[in-house]
Amino acid sequence: MWHGALLVALVAALTVSFYAFEKRSRLQVVDTQLQEYLTPLLPRITPGGAPGLNPPPGGRDRRPPPDSDPFGPPPGELRGFGPPEGPGGRGGSGLPPGPGGDLMRERWERGAQKFYYASWDEQGKSTGASSNAPAAIPLPDKDETDVAYRTRDDFREYIHPNPNGRLVVVGTSIAALNAQLDRLALRLAGAGALVVIVGLAGGWWLAGRAIRPIAQISRAADKIAGGELSERINVEETESELGELAGTLNRTFDRLEKNFEQQVHFTADASHELRTPIAVMLAETQRVLLRARSAEEYRQALEICERNGERMRALVNSLLELARLDSGEFALNPEECDLARIGRETLEFIAPFAEQKKVTLRNSLEPVKSSADVLRLGQVLNNLLTNAIVHNREGVEISLTLARQNGHAFFTVADNGAGIPAEALPHLFERFFRVDKSRARAQGGSGLGLSICKAIAEAHGGSIGVESEVGKGTKFTVRIPCAA
Amino acid sequence: MRLLIVEDETDLRVSLEKAMREEGYAVDSAPDGDEGLYKAESNDYDAIVLDVMLPGKDGWEILSRIRKLKRTPVLMLTARDGVRDRVKGLNLGADDYLVKPFNLVELMARVRALIRRAAAQPNPVLTFDNLTVDTAARVVRVDGAPVEITAREYALLEYLAFRRGKIVSRTELYEHLFAEDDDSLSNLLDVHVCNVRKKLGKEFIQTRRGHGYVVE
Numbered sequence: 001m002w003h004g005a006l007l008v009a010l011v012a013a014l015t016v017s018f019y020a021f022e023k024r025s026r027l028q029v030v031d032t033q034l035q036e037y038l039t040p041l042l043p044r045i046t047p048g049g050a051p052g053l054n055p056p057p058g059g060r061d062r063r064p065p066p067d068s069d070p071f072g073p074p075p076g077e078l079r080g081f082g083p084p085e086g087p088g089g090r091g092g093s094g095l096p097p098g099p100g101g102d103l104m105r106e107r108w109e110r111g112a113q114k115f116y117y118a119s120w121d122e123q124g125k126s127t128g129a130s131s132n133a134p135a136a137i138p139l140p141d142k143d144e145t146d147v148a149y150r151t152r153d154d155f156r157e158y159i160h161p162n163p164n165g166r167l168v169v170v171g172t173s174i175a176a177l178n179a180q181l182d183r184l185a186l187r188l189a190g191a192g193a194l195v196v197i198v199g200l201a202g203g204w205w206l207a208g209r210a211i212r213p214i215a216q217i218s219r220a221a222d223k224i225a226g227g228e229l230s231e232r233i234n235v236e237e238t239e240s241e242l243g244e245l246a247g248t249l250n251r252t253f254d255r256l257e258k259n260f261e262q263q264v265h266f267t268a269d270a271s272h273e274l275r276t277p278i279a280v281m282l283a284e285t286q287r288v289l290l291r292a293r294s295a296e297e298y299r300q301a302l303e304i305c306e307r308n309g310e311r312m313r314a315l316v317n318s319l320l321e322l323a324r325l326d327s328g329e330f331a332l333n334p335e336e337c338d339l340a341r342i343g344r345e346t347l348e349f350i351a352p353f354a355e356q357k358k359v360t361l362r363n364s365l366e367p368v369k370s371s372a373d374v375l376r377l378g379q380v381l382n383n384l385l386t387n388a389i390v391h392n393r394e395g396v397e398i399s400l401t402l403a404r405q406n407g408h409a410f411f412t413v414a415d416n417g418a419g420i421p422a423e424a425l426p427h428l429f430e431r432f433f434r435v436d437k438s439r440a441r442a443q444g445g446s447g448l449g450l451s452i453c454k455a456i457a458e459a460h461g462g463s464i465g466v467e468s469e470v471g472k473g474t475k476f477t478v479r480i481p482c483a484a
Numbered sequence: 485m486r487l488l489i490v491e492d493e494t495d496l497r498v499s500l501e502k503a504m505r506e507e508g509y510a511v512d513s514a515p516d517g518d519e520g521l522y523k524a525e526s527n528d529y530d531a532i533v534l535d536v537m538l539p540g541k542d543g544w545e546i547l548s549r550i551r552k553l554k555r556t557p558v559l560m561l562t563a564r565d566g567v568r569d570r571v572k573g574l575n576l577g578a579d580d581y582l583v584k585p586f587n588l589v590e591l592m593a594r595v596r597a598l599i600r601r602a603a604a605q606p607n608p609v610l611t612f613d614n615l616t617v618d619t620a621a622r623v624v625r626v627d628g629a630p631v632e633i634t635a636r637e638y639a640l641l642e643y644l645a646f647r648r649g650k651i652v653s654r655t656e657l658y659e660h661l662f663a664e665d666d667d668s669l670s671n672l673l674d675v676h677v678c679n680v681r682k683k684l685g686k687e688f689i690q691t692r693r694g695h696g697y698v699v700e
Binding site: 273276287 | 493495496499500502503506537539563564566583584585586587588589591
């Protein structure tokens with residue numbers, strides 16, 4: 001809105017100053033002519049000289065102009081009453097005799113028609129005026145004598161104070177000039193209004209063109225904010241820089257949508273996993289409470305509730321752990337340690353379970369100093385080893401190795417068991433992913449173990465990977481950066 | 485009445501089976517989608533309780549396959565309570581929808597209502613002269629007095645009562661009163677029919693020799 005006001009103000013200022021400039025320069029021309037008329041006039045109206053319109057006698061010397069007269073004798077270049085250019089010679093300080101004098105006289109006579117004068121003595125008493133002077137020329141007051149020029153309606157006058165106190169005013173009608181200036185003012189106002197209108201309309205159109213892509217972006221953003229996550233900005237219609245911006249925004253939206261979908265998926269899975277044990281506990285207790293039961297039936301029902309309660313606890317713990325690891329900061333408690341020790345301790349911890357499942361555990365642990373969260377890293381190894389025991393037949397061989405290479409420590413957990421189908425491998429570290437849904441459920445896995453391992457490895461600045469072939473075995477590798 | 489319960493969560497499936505048997509239903513169950521679909525296609529169930537998230541074929545797929553062959557009422561169970569899921573289930577032909585965790589008594593009531601509706605008997609109380617069968621309370625009254633009756637006897641009576649005036653074959657009765665792993669000796673049905681006649685009077689269940697039984 002203020003752009004429009006600015007434009008109007010600018011055009012108005014330009015128009016007004018142009019008008020003022022034009023008026024001033026035209027008046028300057030008039031003023032110069034007035035001065036030029038005054039010069040030959042003065043000798044004629046000085047006391048002694050006959051005041052009137054008698055043409056000056058040829059060849060008579062003009063009196064020198066008074067000190068206050070800013071102009072000397074009229075220079076030849078000025079329009080008006082300068083001496084003629086031509087054989088008469090250069091403009092001098094007097095009217096040259098001969099044909100030049102005639103020309104001057106002629107000019108003077110012409111000037112006398114166009115200009116008028118009036119004079120007063122030191123007492124302010126009128127001492128004379130030309131016959132063409134308008135009626136009642138007011139006597140200039142003290143202030144006006146300083147101004148030297150004055151405009152009275154359609155008259156422009158030059159006030160010439162004489163040192164002896166006499167006042168001479170020469171003037172001319174500027175009615176024609178004023179009329180011209182009025183026409184100019186009208187034309188300027190019209191042109192200004194046109195400029196304002198064209199400027200505003202053009203600006204509005206241009207701004208609209210520039211804003212359209214931005215409006216598009218804003219619409220898309222609004223829709224996305226309103227839940228239409230698949231909404232995108234139409235890039236083809238936008239111009240280069242904005243097109244790039246739109247492209248960047250679209251790519252950002254893609255990423256956000258993917259993250260958001262993962263989050264939605266995760267939340268749905270988590271709520272499913274939490275609802276299921278609750279459903280079991282409720283259904284079982286409600287069933288048992290419908291009628292009187294034997295002690296044995298109550299015991300069985302309570303066992304089911306306990307089992308599912310434990311399952312929920314494990315699930316909630318895993319979810320909290322993932323949330324902590326997701327939050328990044330403060331997730332780890334790193335300390336300087338020997339990674340091989342973590343390996344040995346985990347093996348000792350899991351040995352009884354392995355023995356129970358008739359699993360052979362081998363290890364080859366190279367001492368590696370590093371900064372790591374001992375508990376979390378032990379948890380990763382424990383998880384991988386437990387998986388290897390649980391998901392394989394009895395009697396499988398499992399090896400844990402630790403080696404250092406290029407500033408990284410590599411833990412591997414390898415087995416010669418059943419292997420994992422190739423189509424499952426890319427999803428293995430996804431939350432709640434299970435290779436065999438029904439079997440893993442029966443074994444009480446939450447489907448979060450490997451995603452927690454991944455999160456812990458990544459929190460250490462490392463990574464986790466898997467290689468597997470059905471029937472041959474599986475190898476998990478955990479990479480952790482270590483001191484050189 | 486014979487039910488199929490398809491649910492992969494063992495504890496929940498066993499709990500539902502027990503609860504429904506105690507309600508007098510003959511119950512079959514399946515722990516995964518493939519077995520569930522096989523059973524649903526090869527038997528005539530009075531209702532199916534179907535979990536959505538199943539290993540193998542999921543609940544949606546089973547539902548749409550069943551609908552191609554049968555009009556068996558299906559109640560979907562799911563741990564997802566998104567409106568989209570509910571709409572999807574109903575659009576695929578589910579008759580009802582319950583979100584886990586559910587109330588067992590509500591589940592039972594909804595299954596009963598589904599069976600009633602499928603038999604075009606929206607009124608839960610069926611009346612035959614001086615005898616009423618209250619299918620909601622599962623009580624049989626003669627002249628307003630409740631009659632002691634076993635769950636199986638009640639099931640036989642209810643099945644015939646829902647099909648009032650229709651001759652029901654012995655095979656159909658066997659199909660709907662006994663689950664696949666029940667011992668269904670050939671004369672078991674005769675024993676139940678005999679017991680019901682003893683309790684409610686000889687004329688209530690009539691024998692159409694060579695065809696089956698009918699309640700008028």
